[in-house]
Amino acid sequence: MNLSEKFFRRERRSVPAARQFAHAYLAEWGLAGTERGADVLLCVSELATNALVHGVPPGRQFRLLLRCDGYSLRVEVHDSGGGVPRVDTHPRDTDEGGRGLLLVAALAD
Template sequence: MKHQAIAPEPHPPAAEFSLRLSSTPRGARLARTLAVQQLTEWCDIPYDSDSARTVALVTAELASNAITHGHLSGRDFRLTLLLLPHALRIEVTDTRPERLPPQPPPAPGPTDAGSGRGLLLIDAYANRWGCTVRDAYTKTVWAEVTFPEGYGGGGGRR
């Protein structure tokens, strides 16, 4: 199973990007855009590639879950990107540590037609994902997306 509730720390990243964003739909859209922009800058992966689209989808779902299920009024979420040797680790930290993602994510039923697929998408597109609670105030849901051969932490510019 790809999901891990508590995961070992990733290898030391080749590069790191971190930014607080508003817990709004606009903040989630910005997270998606910034993740793809950072990926293309770090790794020379084309903006319209499958890898970039996967990073966009996974980031959008993590950010959407943070603003939908992890939001407290007046509190932002944090997007952190870590460039690993052969993957991009996407971390979204929100302010609701008591609301952990289900393990494994349930398949949506017929009454969930418009929602409930976010974690299933993350599970399908990310190589690994999980959730880490490090303190009483936040939780981080993370996912790792691997790159095609020739790209990644050692193959692109930084």
């Protein structure tokens, strides 16, 4: 089993840094450049953004964990916020956000 994790600071540049980190391991595991790899990177971006916006208190970090066993790839983002993730299944057209977890739910198995 391949396992990789990294902590990221509470700052905007952590989202692209998390994507770069995930891309490097996807490449190592032979998944970069595939349609599924692109789905994984989008999920990493959405989950990292949610952690920064909703879950990481000032001065804290979030953790990105990638686990690949040759059959499945697991992506986890952990933060120290007290909230519980919720998928808004009916966001309004005028809402500026609220679609990130909906995308993750659609792309993840």
